[in-house]
Amino acid sequence: MRAIRSFCALCLFLASSLAAAANYTLWINGRTGGGAIGNYSDFNYWGPSTVAAGVNKKAVDWDGRNSIATQNGKVRDALDCFCTGTNWCYIVTHSAGDLMMGYTLANYGGSQRLKKNASPATGGVCGNSDGSSQLGWNIKWVRAASGAAGGSELSDAGSWTTSEPLVQDLKTSTARAMYNHNTTRNVWFYMYAAARGTAYSALLPGQDDEVVAYHSTGGVSGSSGSSCCNPGDWFCNDLTFGTAANQGGRAKWGWHSVVFRDDVENYNHYAGGSWGGIVGVVRSAVVNTAL
Template sequence: MKMLIGAAVTAATLLVGTEAAATNYTLWIHGRNGATTKPGNYNDFSYWGPSTASAGVNKKAVNWNGTQRIGSENYRIRNALDCFCTGNNSCYIAVHSAGDLQIGYALSLYGTSVRPVTNATPNANGECGKVSDGTRAGWNIKWVAVASGAGGGSELADHGDWAMSEPLVSDLVTTTARSMYNHNATANVEFLMFAGSKGTLYSGILPGQDDEAVSYHSTGGVSGSSGGSYCNPGDWFCGGTLNLLKNACSDGRAKWSFHSVYLRDDGESYNHYANGNWGGIVSKVREYMAQYAY
């Protein structure tokens, strides 16, 4: 009887120890950036703002070369997900602009693949060591919060208004971005879209409401093989209204699966740019992660 009791206590202790080892992380995936951050360095928040800002539990900056093609740099996003989102660990994900393409690409093409369980201790290249032979299908991701997502591309890339010498710009062409992967396949991870509309500089190029870089058709996760003209309620000069949550736009076009408009900038208060100080629409995602990613 004593041996049975001892075994039960040992088993319970092991179970508690396993649960205690579970850790949540908040990963921040940036967009186009001129290669100003160091890929693989999870502590460099210079793209976003001061690293002292509250931005979710155990925050990590997932840095990649933001001038290069999505496919060629996506391994860096997968390295981060393997580091912090496997085994007993889970992640909240925040992305900005082309970071939307990066996480969407990773989840669509690799979100149900067999991933290594790692020790969450990265080396200089941003890779973590495997834990024995442990593997699992996909990653433990609670949600993705998207600041001004470029998953649907931008007409600024279509018209050559960005430096066309950057390989990434070719991926941001609206038809290319929308055909790059199946945007409906998110491994059942929810995408919460934060859409800014303080745009004036490129209003003649970007259709509908925009934040000076990306239009509502992209930042709102609106489906289809090309963009469209969507605005805030009451704007009569648009093709339709970008409705909140998972509701289809007023012209009937649906959102991609698992995509919801969490914030629509009805007051036209937030532009596209973080400006190295958690600015623009990024400020609202930071507030959200600070409150709910724990």
């Protein structure tokens, strides 16, 4: 009888543990920010919060102005909150959010993290769940809309406010040397490259979305930018799908795969507060996969 009671208690414990497990979709903004830091319900940067954007969606807001290093704690707080213990996360980034997430995994993804209870207090910090820790975070994948982990020539040219710390981080040589982009802790970065560039296209090599060129949005490796394009451009090497090296032989970073290339130049860089541009393409993919 005692054995039966023990077995039943174990079953109840396992059932309660499984019931507590949850998946979350974290959206990490890029330059300029726009949401209230620590308020995981503020989607002001992206668009109306009523729009579907993955299971248990959370806005991971940072100021989008200061350096990646000084703002990174805000992202780690969110990952600790929702991506430890029995909980798992899908991550979506936009623009400089890609640089932020890559930096986070490379520098902190191998550290011990206290398991949290997914119940954030004011400021976005969660309490400990059981006092135990784990190595890194539980992350299923990262989807990067117009990822700027390779930097932007707009920073190189001083097209933005040069006194802004984030602009200094976004210089192509600086962004590419900031951390080992191949170190993702075996987390896949799925890249979405937009090509509807206009005003600043002369400053950006190859295809671009008006802010970031294909060499960055496509996860192309190297210590500097390069010229990558859609098929059909005779004067520029093609950005290839998947993990394959690009035309001309330049490889992508490890664990980076191009899943969307804007061959018909329909999408620009900007969400526009309405889930627009390349962000809208990623959101549609997330709705169908972040379950």
